Amino acid sequence: MTIQCPKCHSNRIDIKNHGKKVGGTIGTVAGAVSGAATALSGAEIGATVGLIVGPLGSIFGGITGAILGALVGGTAGCAAGMAVGEAVDDNVLDNYHCLTCEHAFSKPLI
16 A cells, blocks of 8 residues: 655655553563563572582573563563554654655555
8 A cells, every 4th residue: 555645745754663662662671671680589599509610600590681681681672662663654754855845744544
């Protein structure tokens, strides 16, 4: 489906996606912080178990657990934030911008 400007009927349309970008960024940061905090409790357990191998096992087990938790949490948070941002883009913001006449408009209700 080609989107046309409702003002000048041009097909030269840009999609801004500000909500999706902001939602993805906020979701990534929140997810990474949450994932790292959750992983820190798991890292304590990993560090305790790692003591069997020795002090280096404890250190590497704790660090690895925190990093993996932050990565998994950040990925999940990003996906959730982008979904919310996309809904905001589609339903609240004027997400489309005509490159011919500079008119900003929402998604057509078709």
